[in-house]
Amino acid sequence: MARRGSDAEASMTQGQSHSGIPLKPVYTPADTAGLDYAVRLGDPGTYPYTRGRRPASAGGGGWIQHELSGEGAARRSNEQFRYLIAHGATGVDVIGDTPTMAWLDPDHPTARHAIGTQGVSVCHLGDYRDLYEGLPLDRITLSHSLPAPFAIAGLYLVARERGVDPAGLRGSTIQVPFYCEDCSYATHMPFALRLRLAADSIEFAAREMPRFHAFLEDTYYISDGGLDAVEEMALGFVEIRYLVRELLRRGVAIDRFAPRIAILVNCRMDVFEEIAKIRATRRIFARMMRDEFGARDPRSLAVNVTSHTSGLTLTAQQPVNNIVRGAVQALALALAGVQAIEISAFDEAFRTPSPEAHLVALRTQQTIQVETGVTKVADPLGGAYYVEALTDEMERRIVELAARIEAKGDPGALCDGGWFRTLFQNAMERHARELREGRLGQVGVNVHRMAEADDTLLREVAERKFEPCRERVDELRELRRARDAERVRATLGELRRVAAAKTGSLMTPLVAAFAAGATMGEITGVMRMGYGVPYDPLGHTEAPV
Amino acid sequence: MRPLRVLIGTLGLDQHEVGAIAVARQLRDAGMEVVYLGRFNLPPAIVKAAVDETVDVIGLSCHSWEYLYYVDELLGLLRERGLDIPVVLGGSVITAADARALEAKGVAATFGPTTVAEEIPEAIRRLGAARAG
Structure with a gap:
């Protein structure tokens, strides 16, 4: 093999996918010779939903276009939502600041310097009123990366106050009972309480808000801790299966809640592996629901896949390159036929998105949708030798790893015993080492570097800071008094x-x-x-x- | 000579631990002893741990802006108690402008997103040696 440039460049030409699947230089009909179309693929909208959860339609497909928002108090975030909607966003995707994600109030002594700087600060019902102010709750999709019971309670109560029937609410909230303590969302609650809250809130929503996806399995955040795509989905399926069993144990019928399970996946730079991962995920989910849990409603078998492009792949160096990464990943997600996309913005390495970064990310999605024509044909990569072979291999590896984890014992006990924490730490360390040693090439980081003095494009925007929203502390004191x-x-x-x-x-x-x-x-x-x-x-x- | 002892932790509610863990392992691999304090620390707890564990260097991983405000408190507490333990900060959110401001305040070294990983143990060794000398 000819050596091209640096070691990092050379490493990327080696024959394996990011998660380590050996790759051939070219794939041929021999690689898909055993592929039974009806069994393993099926038309879009038919079992096992490999090719997509919805039937192909003459008008072509599309996806919900939203951008992760949240900054300062709820009123400020509400302005962000309106700005994005005014520029064509078709949904809201809100994330809490670090105190909120730790289930702590902004007046907690550890919170004061973090209020509203990496997401929205919401801790009481009045905040949720401000958050949704003026939004057409019955006509828009509201996705929440917030503590689930509070996102559900807040949305439910505000809708009722405004005369909107909660039964018509659409959107989602992440459920993270398993991995949160080890992956940036520590709640300091025992596993039994986390599991109970997840199951209780899913049951509550299934009864009161039946169109709302209260069971959004968030594999994005675990993956962005450094796990590879196989590990991401294996851990996701361990959690889904555990929660499903818990709901069944409580006597909730599978078809009562399974239609509103969704998965929020990550999309990194190995785009074919990511596309194969999403296609394999739909197939694994359909088989599991039908054969293991006895679901009968077709909607219970066809999982809703939503997505974020990867923050971990974005760099502080040459931030303008992050726009390109977001576009490549979003195109992959569109080709994989996901239901919603969020592009991590170019200033991700520094902050939650600025208005400029929000707009670029939204415009990237719109450009793909409007100008490329990729949504005119469902599952456009279906049948490609490489894509089908890789989809099969991803499926095999995900199922095998999930089974290996479950064979180690009760996943809840593994969770409490810190088994997953070790896994995450090793993955984080592996990712850092891969970058350091150049086995994972990253432009501007370990290849095609640039002198700091020349690295100025968009830097000023990306590095702009704002103050924590400390006035929330006084507001909260007043609320508690009144x-x-x-x-x-x-x-x-x-x-x-x-x-x-x-x-x-x-x-x-x-x-x-x-x-x-x-x-x-x-x-x-x-x-x-x-x-x-x-x-x-x-x-x-x-x-x- | 005893190995260099380095405290590693994060500040406030900054939950990003990737960098802290990676650096802790790197320092251990380089033969140093790491006192790993983990997440959710306020400056008084960091100073107390640094004294109790007789560390030579305090290293804090920063992936939120909280450090901008905690650094003054931390350096103030160290000065109040007459402690000359060098404080180093590392993390992707530390820009070149931040680094200059921090070093002017008395932070011994900063490692931003462009730092080559090998520089970190080297710099910490130098700081430890300067203090011992």
Whole structure:
């Protein structure tokens, strides 16, 4: 093989996919000779849904176009939503700031310098009123990367206040009971409580908001910790299967909740592997639902796949190159036939998206949709020798790894015992080493570098900072003073009682406490107490009840 | 001579641990002892751990902007207690302009996104040696 340029460049020409699948220089009919179309592919919209969950239609396909938003208080984020919608976004995708994702209030002593800087600060019902202000709740898709029970309670209560029937609400919320403690969303709740909250909130939504995807398996965030595409989906299926079993154990019929399971996948730079991953995921899901769980409703078998392009593949060096990465990954996702796309913006390495970065990301999606024609034909890569061979191999490896993990014992116990934490740490370390040693090439990082003085394009925009939203602390003090203290105390007490009883839905008392003006931090704290762990996991604040 | 002892942790609610873990392993591989403090630390806890564990260098991984505000408090606490333990910061969010401002405040070294990984143990060794000398 001719050596071209640096070691990093040479490494990328070696014959294996990012996750280590050996690749041939070319694929031929021999690689798909055993492929039974009806069994392994099927037309789009038919079992096993490899080629897509929806039937091909004359008008062509498309996807929900949204961009991850969240900055400052809810009012500021609401302005972001309106800006994106005014520029053609067809959905809202909101993420909480670090205190919110840790289920802590902004007035917690550890939160003050992080309020609203990496997402929106939302902790009480009034915040959700501000968040959705003026949005057509019954006509737009609302995707939430927020603590699920609160996203559901907040949306449900605001819709009712505004006279919108919750039964018509569409959108999703991530459920992360398994891996959150080890992957950037630590909640400091015992696994049993996390699992119960996930199952309770899914049951609640299945009853009250039946069009809402309350069971969004977020494999994006675990993958962006450095896992490869096989590990990403194997861990995802371990979690899905565990939650499904828990819901079945409670007596919820599979076809009551399975139609509203969705998966939020990552898309990195090895685009064929990512496309194969998504096609394999649809097939694995359909088989699992039909053969293992006995689902009959076709909607239970055809999983909704939503997606983010990868933040981990974006670089602080030459930030303009991130626009190209987002476009390549989004094109791959469009070719894979996903239901929604979010492009991680070019300033991702520095901050949550600036207005400029938001607009570029949205325009990238629109350009692909409007100008390339890739959505005119369903599953355009179906039947390609390489794509089908890789889809089969991804399926085999994902199923095998998931089975290997489950064979190690109860995944809940593995989770509590730190087994996954070790896996994530090794993956993170592996990713750093691959970059360091040049086995994973990254333009501007380990190949085609540029002197810092010359690396100026878009840098000023990417590096712009803003202050934490510390006025939230005073606002919250005022809220706590003005609310009906007795009602808050009573509802929190009832929630704590139900938590400690370890039976009955937590959602009923949680929604009541949230409606009474209790905050997310207080509500979460009393649930922790019900499970015998401290109200404040970081040991700074006292319980109000 | 005992090996260099380095405290590694993150500040506030910054949950990104990738860099902290990678650097901790790298320093251990380079023969140093790492006191790994993990996530969710405020400056008083960092100073206390640094004293209790008699570390030679404090290394903090920064992937949110929180460090911009915590650094003043941390350096102030160290000065108050008459401690000359060098503080180094590393992370993708540290820009060249941030680095200059931090070093002016008294941060011993910063490692931004363009840092070559091998530089980190080298720089920490130099800081440790300068302090011992």
